[in-house]
Amino acid sequence: MKKVKIDDFTNYKFLSNPKYSPDGLKAVFIQHQADIEENSYKSYLWLLDTEKNTYKKLTSSGSESTFFWKDNENIIFTSGRIKDEKFEGTRYFKISVNGGEAEEFMKIPIKVSDIKEISENKYILTGNYDRYMEGKNKDDEKDYNVLEEIPFWSNGSGFTSGKRNRLYIFDSEKNELTPVTDEYTSVGSFDIKGSKVIYTSVTYRDKMPLTDDVYIFNTENIKCEKLENISDFSVAKIVFYDENTLLAVASDMQKYGINENSKFYKYSLDSQKFTCITPELDISLWNSVGSDCRFGGGEQQKLKKDFLYFTTTQTKDSHLYRIDIEGNTEKIIINEGTVDSYDIYGENIIFAGFRGLNLQEIYTFSMDTQKETKITSFNSFIEDYSLSKPERLRIETDTDVFIDGWIMKPVNFEENKKYPVILDIHGGPKTVYGENFFHEMQYWANEGYAVIFCNPRGSDGRGNEFADIRGKYGTIDYDDIMKFTEFCTENYSFLDKDKIGVTGGSYGGFMTNWIIGHTDFFKAAASQRSISNWISKSMITDIGYYFVKDQQAGDPWENVDKLWFHSPLKYADKAKTPTLFIHSDEDLRCYMAEGFQMFSALKYHGTEAKLVLFHGETHELSRSGKPKHRIRRLKEITEWMDLYLK
Numbered sequence: 001m002k003k004v005k006i007d008d009f010t011n012y013k014f015l016s017n018p019k020y021s022p023d024g025l026k027a028v029f030i031q032h033q034a035d036i037e038e039n040s041y042k043s044y045l046w047l048l049d050t051e052k053n054t055y056k057k058l059t060s061s062g063s064e065s066t067f068f069w070k071d072n073e074n075i076i077f078t079s080g081r082i083k084d085e086k087f088e089g090t091r092y093f094k095i096s097v098n099g100g101e102a103e104e105f106m107k108i109p110i111k112v113s114d115i116k117e118i119s120e121n122k123y124i125l126t127g128n129y130d131r132y133m134e135g136k137n138k139d140d141e142k143d144y145n146v147l148e149e150i151p152f153w154s155n156g157s158g159f160t161s162g163k164r165n166r167l168y169i170f171d172s173e174k175n176e177l178t179p180v181t182d183e184y185t186s187v188g189s190f191d192i193k194g195s196k197v198i199y200t201s202v203t204y205r206d207k208m209p210l211t212d213d214v215y216i217f218n219t220e221n222i223k224c225e226k227l228e229n230i231s232d233f234s235v236a237k238i239v240f241y242d243e244n245t246l247l248a249v250a251s252d253m254q255k256y257g258i259n260e261n262s263k264f265y266k267y268s269l270d271s272q273k274f275t276c277i278t279p280e281l282d283i284s285l286w287n288s289v290g291s292d293c294r295f296g297g298g299e300q301q302k303l304k305k306d307f308l309y310f311t312t313t314q315t316k317d318s319h320l321y322r323i324d325i326e327g328n329t330e331k332i333i334i335n336e337g338t339v340d341s342y343d344i345y346g347e348n349i350i351f352a353g354f355r356g357l358n359l360q361e362i363y364t365f366s367m368d369t370q371k372e373t374k375i376t377s378f379n380s381f382i383e384d385y386s387l388s389k390p391e392r393l394r395i396e397t398d399t400d401v402f403i404d405g406w407i408m409k410p411v412n413f414e415e416n417k418k419y420p421v422i423l424d425i426h427g428g429p430k431t432v433y434g435e436n437f438f439h440e441m442q443y444w445a446n447e448g449y450a451v452i453f454c455n456p457r458g459s460d461g462r463g464n465e466f467a468d469i470r471g472k473y474g475t476i477d478y479d480d481i482m483k484f485t486e487f488c489t490e491n492y493s494f495l496d497k498d499k500i501g502v503t504g505g506s507y508g509g510f511m512t513n514w515i516i517g518h519t520d521f522f523k524a525a526a527s528q529r530s531i532s533n534w535i536s537k538s539m540i541t542d543i544g545y546y547f548v549k550d551q552q553a554g555d556p557w558e559n560v561d562k563l564w565f566h567s568p569l570k571y572a573d574k575a576k577t578p579t580l581f582i583h584s585d586e587d588l589r590c591y592m593a594e595g596f597q598m599f600s601a602l603k604y605h606g607t608e609a610k611l612v613l614f615h616g617e618t619h620e621l622s623r624s625g626k627p628k629h630r631i632r633r634l635k636e637i638t639e640w641m642d643l644y645l646k
Contacts, residue, residue, distance in 0.1 A: 263276050
């Protein structure tokens, strides 16, 4: 068997966004792969024959990112295959599924985020608009950023003040792009039925609100009408159920704040009544099962005929459910693993997901026979590798509070031998670990480490109350993690309690920073894209001004002591654990100043510390960062652990 090596992820195939043809006889999906030589990622369209279950590559430039079916025989897709530095919009190409070369189909002079066809030559779309650049020369303005609102930047997008995701109509025959919304309105999701378009939006000049307005737009008379009785909700998705009824995924955020699980609502266009159809429903409405082996995305909710299908995270897996207009939910795909992206045609489902310790593949599922079939074998080579299967634990950390956790034994495990241990803490905090493939954990297991991880309070998949740690960061969640770790070391003799390290990113980075200021139990730490000071984070990061107040139950003016109490920096003078800090200079979610503060504090107080700053990377370094940077990141963490644990 082969060892999992640090750079093996460059051989993995990542799969996303399968879509059936209108007649259901074919499907197309995207296959992504790291390119170590170009230090980037290649993406290709693949065509699946749903009757024969055969598949073949459809495009070859490696720059295909989004697509839609024009008809049963033709695909429209975006691509960077034509290099033109002067053109800053989006190029669309058309290719026949029967073969032949791709042809340029249309050019839209903005960066398109979503697009739907209205008629043969007309499209409704959302795309980037920058009101500060209106009538200005880009080269003249490149040395300036004008900030007049918050948020003024966004992780992965840079400075965003003055920018909006605007709604447009595009006439491909006339090559005309016509804005529908104004320069202060940013559009979220939208849906189309006949001549009507429904869309969510926020309009602001100084501070972006957290609730959405919903408008209906008529493409024939070019009129917009705001819908009543919805504006107090955060609306994640809204679609036409029929001509007069809308179905929405929304939250009023009243009981559990911004992370509250959404519910389903229906809206009557006749009565303008907004009604919750799932008042008792308390489940996650997205796939939050973590992995460092994904690339690309796909819709989490889709309306097909009489049902809205949606992914949901349940404890450690993500499943596919559906709901009807009366609020009746039904479990569809509930096998262990994940449903990452999917599509439906009739009684058939196609999806990309994880099963067992396999990497992503494309699967089909028949609702008639309840049979799941693996279609592709892009990553079958992983069967030749030495892998460690996570062993599930469930322990009581407080009265009637049970958490799930796992232990991965080192590869080539030997009885009566002790092994160094790495505790890995997930981000979020409202995400989960499952039993699916995680490259960094399998690499550490192949390097002779035992790996332990858990889903403490604050995690997703077990309802609002379990996930609600607002105003409690570093208290009950810390207790859960430490009790889990202590349980492992006390009950598994092969874990060397004198050689335990801890690491985590984002919320996991916060918890790593918190841990080193509250215990000397760990002999090494690697804090990634972390939070150290809730006061500074609140007014600097892209989500800070609302996330901190919501999650920490305070702001810097009325509750400064509360924010400082929950800040790891407050306790940095007590930290004795040698700590590595990993940060990226374009991480605008947990800005690099958070890592700098904690690093400086440890150095100031004489504790061993090192900081590695990655240039040009965002909060997504470990998941979609440049391949060479991902290798260097994992190398730095592993060598740091080796230094103190081996």
